[in-house]
Amino acid sequence: MLSRVAESIFWMARYIERAENTARFVEVTLNLVLDQPMGVDQPWRPLINATGDDAAFDKSYRVADAESVTRFLAFDKTYPNSVIRTLRSARENARSVRESLSSEAFEQINTLYHFVDAAARAGSQPDSATEFFDVIRHHCHLLTGILDATMSHDQAWQFANMGRLLERADKTSRILDVKYFTLLPSVDSVGTALDDLQWSSLLFSISGFEAYRRHHHMIRSESVVDFFLLHPEFPRSVLFCIENIQSSLAAIRGKSTDRRHKKPASQVTAVLKRLHTTTAKDILAFGLHQFVDSLQGDMNRIGDRISETYFR
């Protein structure tokens, strides 16, 4: 397939995944606030921390509260990673490669964009903010399903899959990194209702609450770290994402013996080896933040290798 098209599809999927994660983070936080007793610190600042875009936020907003953070993350057209901007980028990418997508997939991206754009144009906060973000999330899931069910699982699909997984792994590791430190002081003490609530919301933010319960029952910091980073079956864990990137790379390589396919594949193999030989205990001993930081460097390098090999 055309290199330009491969790149656009990869980024289209990345942007959609980014929008979905942002929508979910905001939705989970809105729900958490509803359950929180008065006087407890509001959990909005960590959401900005998780984006890594604190400077952009502080330039335009004075305090981090429900209103300002929702506006910034969802509707701010000057902020490139807001939901509206990432969806616009996704749609621009989709438009430029429309003929390589199924018609259903393009229509779904178009519908989603218009849904959020209409809300952004309306200016006021949506009547039910949680429901609004819930609908965005559903639209994104629908797109993933449409891509899965209406496109050949050919190279185009594999590039979309890699874009989605790389973005997802990045977001999963970021939210763990940021929230872990705001929650940590209370976790070693006896679990009160509040702790449970906060940790549950962290699990909700990767749609992992139910899956976690099934595996671990009790919320413990080590198990949470294991679940986010090293779980082999949960589709938002970093390990799961990277393993599936490996499968997509193998599918793209096919039967080709061309040596150029080696570069991204060997980078992925190196990261997987590291994840397979590490335990949550090791990670906590090493320092979670340091570990996540270097993991994100590794993932950026996977993206770079894919780009050098296939998009140039």
Added chain:
Amino acid sequence: MSVSQTSISFEGYAPGNFFDELIEASGHPRPDAAPLVDAINRLPDGDLIRRQAAIERSLHRMGITFAVYGDTSGTEKIFPFDIVPRVVGCMMWRHIEAGLKQRIKALNLFIDDVYNAKEILREGIVPRDLVEQASTYLQPCVGLKPPGGIWCHITGTDLIRDADGAVFVLEDNLRCPSGVSYVLQNRAVMKRNFPQVFATCKVRPVSNYPSRLYEMLRELAADRVSDPTVVVLTPGMYNSAYYEHSFLAHQMGVELVEGRDLVVKDGFVYMRTTEGPQRVDVIYRRVDDTFLDPKVFRSDSVLGVAGLMDAYRRGNVALANAPGTGVADDKVVYVYVPDMIRFYLNEEPILPNVPTYICQRPEDQKYVLAHLDELVVKPAGESGGYGMLIGPHSTAEQRAEFAEKIRQDPRNFIAQPTLSLSRMPTIIDGELHGRHVDLRPYILHGISDTWVLPGGLTRVALRAGSLVVNSSQGGGSKDTWVAAEPGHGEVDTHADA
């Protein structure tokens, strides 16, 4: 919504002093349109409006939109669509089809002639200066021999009907005619949203256009390669016709490439893929001639491919349409098409031209300047309805401005009488009103066959009294139904939508 309760029917619709495509002066439907008119009259109250709204929603959802140049907000508009289709009787269609085939044959012979033997110029039938000094006459194309001697493979000819219903050719559009994607999509949404009416009228299908197009393109390289790679070349997503480029590539199942995706090496064209470079044999190019190759034409073009003309000249890649066809698309050269038909084919033209005054001719210019308030004045090299003067709708100031332009540069202007274009019932504010229309059929002229898509794009001027149907100037479109030949099996049914 109160409007949804309005009943729409043809009772009370009067064609007035115009030729109406559906309704005769007596107020009765024309015979071919009778099943359609009856079916619409029988619809429950508000039904037609509701279906019209449903169609607009689906066009928006499908993203069938175009960008308007000069509109900086970047908003895309849907090309307005009107649900009441045009019906073309099968006898009328036979006439149109024969006329279009004749015309494209002569035009191709003309283009091939002016870049090679130049017989028509030597015979003095078309003035030599007119051709050789036209900006659309491309020196790098002199002496070229495209596959099968065919230059213009894809044409979208603009036809109009006058107050008596006679058909005239208004423009030939031999460069990169657009709009065929709307024909196909209009039909698809009509079938989805209006199946009952469809079932009662026997309409010829249009959905095989992409496969016809693909076969025609493939054939251009068939003598060189056993399994040719065909691509569509687009200027990119910011071009106003991008949707169509993408649609046609998708429907044909070929790659949609931009100039930056292609590279020429050792006289062959390759596209950059995830597997490395891949040979390209046929390019359906939707990039203008002079942007195709910065080495040969405009050196500032970033839309083209350096070395493309060299590969083309060596016969290693086919281009459709060939570069250089614009010379026959000039509005002054247009005047000579009937003479070309007589010269090359020894036949009388089946479809006449609209009478045209050439401002370069002193006697014509005098007449034009004295009758600006009655005439339509057009620049010779423009397309898309830009830079026109419509005399009867113009102000004294505009006429003075055009008079000056004509005196300054007579070669660049022609004038035509303001024809009373035929009209069609069209939904305006919940009622049927007569609006002027034209028709753009599409012709595929390949090595082994010439084929006219049965139907075409009916464009409608939505503003009351307006004669300008271009989408850039507030025009909309309608589905065009060509009635099936009696006893013929090939009929569009809603079942295969």
